Amino acid sequence: MTRAKRMWGRIWVLIAIGFGLTAVLGGAARAGEEDDLQRQIDTQKSSVADLERLDELKAVTDEITRLKSWLDEAWGLRAKHEYDQVRTVLDRALKQEDLIRNLITVSKLRAQELKREVSLKEIKDKNARTRKTLQETSDKKKTLEKAAQ
16 A cells, blocks of 8 residues: 555544544534423523413413413424524523513502502591581581680
């Protein structure tokens, strides 16, 4: 065998090893990426339960349902190995989660505001009744004083 043939044989072996390593490492990277995306989806699914618990007033049930459907969509895309689309859906879900948290805060503040408005109205009504009673008592006193003279 000539020296050139041996050299080309070694080059082909190295090329084959390179392709083999690329396939193995690429598969491992994809598997790691898939596991990472699965963890992210699971984490966001567990946060949905927290959001439902926080939504005591049931003000954002539609938004939570939408979030759940997006997470189901992300899970389906992960199963199809469409990782870029999974990341897009997960980003959207994170923003939806932030929106839901803000809407829950707003609903709680509105409920607190309504409660305080009702309390304020009750106090104003009580003050008006007290003023009326005071005025009536004052008028009766004047009437009695005039009758006593």
